[in-house]
Amino acid sequence: MDKIIVTILGLAGIAFTYWFFLMRKGKEITVSDSVDILVEGGYSPEIISIEKGKTIKLNFIRKDPSNCLEEVVLSDFGVRKKLPLNEKITIEITPQKKGEFTFSCGMNMFHGKIIVK
Amino acid sequence: MIKKTFVIKGMHCASCVKVIEDSLREVAGVSEAVVNLITEKATISYDPQKATDQQLMSAVSNVGYQALIEEELKNEDREKLLIKVAVSLIFGALILWGSFPGLMETAPDILKNFLVQLILATPIQFWAGWGFYRATIPALKHRTANMDTLVALGTTVAYGYSAFVTIFPKMVEKISIEPMPYFDVAVIIIGLILLGRYFETKAKAGTSEAIKKLIGLQAKTARIIKDGKEIDIPINQVVAGDLIRVRPGEKIPVDGEIVEGDSSIDESMVTGESIPVDKKNGDLIVGSTINKTGTFIFKATKVGSETILAQIIKLVQEAQASKAPIQRLADLVSSYFVPVVIMLAITTFVVWYDFGPMPALTLALLNMVAVLIIACPCAMGLATPTAIMVGTGKGAERGILIKDAESLETAHKIKTIIFDKTGTLTKGKPEVTDIVPIESISKDELLKLAGSIEKGSEHSLAEAIVKDAEAKQLTFSKVEKFQAIPGHGVEGTVDGKRIVFGNKRLMDKEKIDVSGAVNEINKMENGGKTVMMIGADDKLIGLIAVADIIKESALEGLVALQKLGIEVVMITGDNQRTANAIGRSLGITRILAEVLPDQKEAEVKKIQAEGKVVAMIGDGINDAPALAAADVGIAMGTGTDVAIEAGDITLINKDLKSIATAINLSKKTMRTIKLNLFWAFGYNIILIPVAMGVLYPFWGIFLNPILASMAMAFSSVSVVINSLLLKRQKLG
Numbered sequence: 138m139d140k141i142i143v144t145i146l147g148l149a150g151i152a153f154t155y156w157f158f159l160m161r162k163g164k165e166i167t168v169s170d171s172v173d174i175l176v177e178g179g180y181s182p183e184i185i186s187i188e189k190g191k192t193i194k195l196n197f198i199r200k201d202p203s204n205c206l207e208e209v210v211l212s213d214f215g216v217r218k219k220l221p222l223n224e225k226i227t228i229e230i231t232p233q234k235k236g237e238f239t240f241s242c243g244m245n246m247f248h249g250k251i252i253v254k
Numbered sequence: 255m256i257k258k259t260f261v262i263k264g265m266h267c268a269s270c271v272k273v274i275e276d277s278l279r280e281v282a283g284v285s286e287a288v289v290n291l292i293t294e295k296a297t298i299s300y301d302p303q304k305a306t307d308q309q310l311m312s313a314v315s316n317v318g319y320q321a322l323i324e325e326e327l328k329n330e331d332r333e334k335l336l337i338k339v340a341v342s343l344i345f346g347a348l349i350l351w352g353s354f355p356g357l358m359e360t361a362p363d364i365l366k367n368f369l370v371q372l373i374l375a376t377p378i379q380f381w382a383g384w385g386f387y388r389a390t391i392p393a394l395k396h397r398t399a400n401m402d403t404l405v406a407l408g409t410t411v412a413y414g415y416s417a418f419v420t421i422f423p424k425m426v427e428k429i430s431i432e433p434m435p436y437f438d439v440a441v442i443i444i445g446l447i448l449l450g451r452y453f454e455t456k457a458k459a460g461t462s463e464a465i466k467k468l469i470g471l472q473a474k475t476a477r478i479i480k481d482g483k484e485i486d487i488p489i490n491q492v493v494a495g496d497l498i499r500v501r502p503g504e505k506i507p508v509d510g511e512i513v514e515g516d517s518s519i520d521e522s523m524v525t526g527e528s529i530p531v532d533k534k535n536g537d538l539i540v541g542s543t544i545n546k547t548g549t550f551i552f553k554a555t556k557v558g559s560e561t562i563l564a565q566i567i568k569l570v571q572e573a574q575a576s577k578a579p580i581q582r583l584a585d586l587v588s589s590y591f592v593p594v595v596i597m598l599a600i601t602t603f604v605v606w607y608d609f610g611p612m613p614a615l616t617l618a619l620l621n622m623v624a625v626l627i628i629a630c631p632c633a634m635g636l637a638t639p640t641a642i643m644v645g646t647g648k649g650a651e652r653g654i655l656i657k658d659a660e661s662l663e664t665a666h667k668i669k670t671i672i673f674d675k676t677g678t679l680t681k682g683k684p685e686v687t688d689i690v691p692i693e694s695i696s697k698d699e700l701l702k703l704a705g706s707i708e709k710g711s712e713h714s715l716a717e718a719i720v721k722d723a724e725a726k727q728l729t730f731s732k733v734e735k736f737q738a739i740p741g742h743g744v745e746g747t748v749d750g751k752r753i754v755f756g757n758k759r760l761m762d763k764e765k766i767d768v769s770g771a772v773n774e775i776n777k778m779e780n781g782g783k784t785v786m787m788i789g790a791d792d793k794l795i796g797l798i799a800v801a802d803i804i805k806e807s808a809l810e811g812l813v814a815l816q817k818l819g820i821e822v823v824m825i826t827g828d829n830q831r832t833a834n835a836i837g838r839s840l841g842i843t844r845i846l847a848e849v850l851p852d853q854k855e856a857e858v859k860k861i862q863a864e865g866k867v868v869a870m871i872g873d874g875i876n877d878a879p880a881l882a883a884a885d886v887g888i889a890m891g892t893g894t895d896v897a898i899e900a901g902d903i904t905l906i907n908k909d910l911k912s913i914a915t916a917i918n919l920s921k922k923t924m925r926t927i928k929l930n931l932f933w934a935f936g937y938n939i940i941l942i943p944v945a946m947g948v949l950y951p952f953w954g955i956f957l958n959p960i961l962a963s964m965a966m967a968f969s970s971v972s973v974v975i976n977s978l979l980l981k982r983q984k985l986g
Contacts, residue, residue: 140608147604151597158593161397178392203389204331204455205400210575210639215658217575221307245588245635246400247393 165252168193176209176220177201180240180249189253192231199223208243211251217243255285260296260310262289263320263470273488277313281305296321316490319474335452338382342445345374350438368420368435375437379413383444399592401632405447407596408626412959413440415619431615439620443627443963450967454632457974460981461640464647465574468567471523471542476507479551496554500545508541509556517548524562524653524906566906569655573646574639578659580927581638584934588631595629595942602946610947620959624945628962629938632970637930640977645923648981653907654916661902664886665920667867671815671913672846672858674872674880675826675836678890679910680802682873684715686722687783688799692771693790698728700796704788706730707746707755711738715784718800739763743786754789761787761794768794782835804839811910812840818914821866825849825857825880854880871913888913918985926980930973937969 166172166182171194175181178201187193197209199220210217214230232238232253241248262274271289274296278287283304289296298310314321351357352365364370380387386409389402416435419426423433475486479497489507492498497513500506506519518530521543530546533539539552541561558564599622606618642659649656656662676682689697705723708716709730723730736746742763743756754764758775761768766789768775774797778785783799812822825846826833833847846857854870858880862868870877870884881887881901889901890908905912945962949955 143607144604147600150600154593154596154600157397158399158596159590178389178394179396179398181396183396201389201392203385203400203402204451205389205402210577212575212577212659215572215575217571224306224308239585243635243639244401244632245585245639246592246631247398248589 163250170194171196173198173225174249175200176206178203179247183249184252185250186252186254187232189232189235192229195228195230197226197228199226205244205246206242209240210243210245211238211240213238255299256302257297257299258307258310260298260314261322262294262296262314263322274314274319277316278310281309281313284310316488320469332452332455335448335455339445339449339452342378342382342441342448345378346438346442346445349374349441353435353438368423368433371435371437372417372420375413375416375441378441378444379409382448383409383440385448386444399596401592401630403592404595404626404629405443407599408623408959409440409443411619411626412436412443412623416440431613434616436616436620439623439959442960443623446960446963446967447627450969450971453968453971454974457971457978458636458640460978461643461974462574462647464644464650465567465570468563468570468650471563473505473507473542476554477501490558492554492557494554494557497551498554499549499551501549502545502547504545506539506541506543506545506552508554509561510539510541510552510554512537512539512550512552515548515550517550518546520544520546524566566650566655569657569904570646570650573656573658573662574643576642576658576660578638578642578663578927580663580924580931581659584634584637584931587935588634591629591631591634591938595625598942598946599625606947610950617956621945621947621956624957624959624962625942627959628941628945628957628966630934630966630969631938633934633937633973634931636970636973636977637934638927640974641923641926641930641980644977644980645919645926648985649916649919652912652915652985653905653909654912654919655904655906656916657902657904661886662920662923664867665869665903665917666924668820668869668886668917669866670821670823670861671869671871672823672825672861672880672884673842674854674870674877675824675828675833676802677873678871679808679824679836679840680804682802684718684784684800685803686718686798687801687803688778688797690771690774690797690799691795692797693793693795695795698726700788700798701726702728702730703748703753703790704755704786704798706748707733707736707744707753709733710736710746711744713738715786715800716744719786719798751790752792756786758787761789764789764792766792766794770794771797779831780835782832782839784832802836804836805908805910807908807910809840811913812842814911814914815917816841818917820917823861825854827851851877852879855883858883869913888916915985922980922983922985926977930976933976934969934973937965941965 163184164182165184165186167186172182172185173196176197176199197220199206199222202222206220208217208219211228211230216228218226218228220226235253238251238253239248240251274289275287278284278296278298283301284298286299287296300310311321348365349371352361352371358366386402386406389400390406393400393403416437419433420435426433473489476489476492477484477486477499478492479499484499492508498507498510512533512535514535516534518532519539520530521540523543524540542563602625603618603622606621607614610617642662645662646656673679689701691697691700701723705720705728708719710733731748734747736744738744739756739760742760743754745754747753754760758768768787771794775785778799783801785797785799787794788796788798815822821844822842823844823846824833824837824842827849828847830847833845837843837845849857854877858868858870867885869886869888870880871888871890872881873890881889886903887901888903888905890905903916945957947956
């Protein structure tokens with residue numbers, strides 16, 4: 138009996154994990170000139186949609202002391218920046234190509250996306 | 255009001271202290287700033303609402319020094335981390351002593367008391383291990399998970415279960431389970447993982463050393479001459495046009511042009527060449543290089559972010575941030591990794607509970623914890639970027655600037671290298687190579703005659719002759735009735751004699767017999783030289799050969815490439831005969847001659863169509879399209895004028911041997927990356943199933959969570975250390 142309960146709870150746990158982490162859809166935000174990105178357990182907003190050829194200011198403010206998040210990397214734009222705690226660090230980008238470009242923390246555990254339209 | 259300490263770099267005298275203190279006190283919100291020259295630290299009291307760390311740091315950098323708050327914080331962080339590690343491991347050892355079968359018999363009774371173990375474990379779980387929760391909670395709010403999530407989950411399960419059986423032993427006994435806590439597991443895991451993290455931050459600091467070195471090269475002050483007075487000003491206040499005096503042994507503050515005096519300058523910073531270069535009036539000099547012997551005054555031409563050093567730093571920083579294509583797989587895996595591990599951990603629990611031996615609940619729990627703990631996504635995340643950082647930094651130290659990680663990755667696949675001849679294999683400026691007198695005339699006299707008559711000519715070969723004559727300090731004679739004959743040469747009267755100077759066609763036209771020198775002429779022409787003949791009063795009196803000289807490093811550089819098994823191709827606008835001659839002297843067999851500049855790109859594409867990865871090497875000025883078309887475009891900088899944007903790889907040291915070095919660097923970096931990825935993937939692929947207990951049915955082996963944490967703690971460290979080993983690799 139207890140084995141059946143454990144099995145059912147286990148399967149439910151797996152399904153929940155799948156749903157919770159892997160079926161998540163981020164909110165997309167359209168940015169025209171500048172956006173504040175809160176760095177705390179991830180990036181919010183995490184999907185930023187911008188126009189090609191326009192210069193955008195991304196203001197990262199890190200509130201999370203986890204050393205995973207202490208750097209932000211926009212590899213497609215050649216940017217790797219340290220984010221000191223509680224400070225606004227501005228990164229300017231001018232995308233010349235359309236497409237989706239991810240940004241991540243230094244260890245590549247947390248991700249955000251820049252969609253260039 | 256808060257107090258913070260910064261590390262200040264670049265101070266060398268007591269006046270520096272004053273300058274920094276004054277600058278800091280001027281920042282709004284700062285009430286007190288004390289700078290210590292000996293400890294190289296600034297202690298600042300300020301209102302964090304009014305002044306930010308960045309403002310403080312820029313106040314320091316504005317006056318030409320560097321404030322390193324991060325490093326200081328890092329050190330403090332590291333010290334705190336080490337305390338946590340020590341306390342966790344000591345408490346963990348005590349609990350282990352009191353609970354591990356075989357050991358516990360020797361332990362004092364107090365340690366065997368479960369309540370005492372709970373008291374020891376609780377601060378570790380929630381004080382030392384707080385960082386894991388601190389990272390997990392906000393991540394869960396975003397429905398994401400990371401490394402810390404796994405550790406927090408694993409240790410919480412172990413600690414929570416242990417606390418429960420300690421506080422409610424009767425309840426556990428009721429369901430016929432022995433109330434046995436596993437506090438040692440939670441505590442030692444936290445201790446070991448924090449220890450791993452300590453080593454990792456230490457090692458990671460080493461990967462960015464090259465950039466720190468480059469930044470440290472910058473001069474701090476400049477001695478400008480204003481209204482007849484010399485004053486020292488911080489480097490950032492120098493503007494283009496300022497006149498700056500540099501004395502022996504000093505660092506040249508910014509880029510500029512010498513206007514007075516001469517000296518020899520150690521340009522190894524940009525060229526990698528350790529022999530000082532002589533510079534005189536009118537020569538360009540590079541900021542941050544070191545003045546050796548003389549005193550001179552120069553005019554600043556490029557300051558701030560325009561200087562060559564600033565550009566190099568920017569380029570290296572950008573390259574270190576870029577992503578290598580090989581990383582894509584690791585990226586893909588790491589985005590699914592943590593949730594998958596959590597699902598595997600749940601599966602492990604269920605399978606052990608349903609089918610495992612007794613005590614089923616305990617074994618199911620321990621194995622689940624082992625799975626959560628052993629999984630290490632960080633090693634995968636660190637595998638590529640740490641190696642790229644070390645690789646590009648190592649390149650920069652040797653005058654090889656790599657634009658991005660992709661170029662570094664592609665370089666190791668190069669099969670064919672196309673060299674643009676002029677300016678790359680050769681110096682690009684013709685020089686006099688042979689002076690052959692035919693009649694009884696000395697070499698100098700012949701050169702003097704030729705130089706005198708060519709002085710009025712605008713032909714590029716004439717320039718070479720005039721320069722050579724000037725270098726030998728010959729005085730030119732007066733020329734009368736000078737006339738240039740296009741496509742032939744020049745004629746005129748010198749010292750009463752009628753002189754003609756030019757090619758064979760001119761001699762034919764003048765009916766001068768050259769048959770006696772035909773062997774000599776052919777020999778030189780077959781050697782790739784342009785032969786000019788000089789006739790006086792209708793008689794041939796001598797030959798002067800001019801050629802574009804091959805660079806000293808060319809032959810060695812090409813041999814090094816051939817050793818790597820790379821095919822070398824030469825491309826040039828020269829005629830086939832000259833091209834062949836140069837090709838022969840360098841051992842190049844594949845020669846593309848008479849290629850117009852705008853056809854070079856098409857030639858690159860033709861060779862690519864043969865299925866080869868092609869690198870094109872040029873000066874980056876007129877061959878930019880060909881450089882861009884190649885898989886890897888390599889631009890030869892000229893030391894003082896870096897054509898940084900032109901190539902994927904820029905050789906600022908002008909040394910052709912560096913091409914092989916760059917390819918070797920690429921090969922070594924790729925090998926490190928592959929080893930890192932192999933290790934990081936292999937580690938997870940092998941050890942996660944072991945932790946799940948796949949070996950148990952066969953050999954009765956399962957992994958103790960403490961061993962799992964040990965493996966995990968050192969897996970990311972080993973990846974970073976492997977990348978650091980790249981620094982020690984020889985590049986040949």
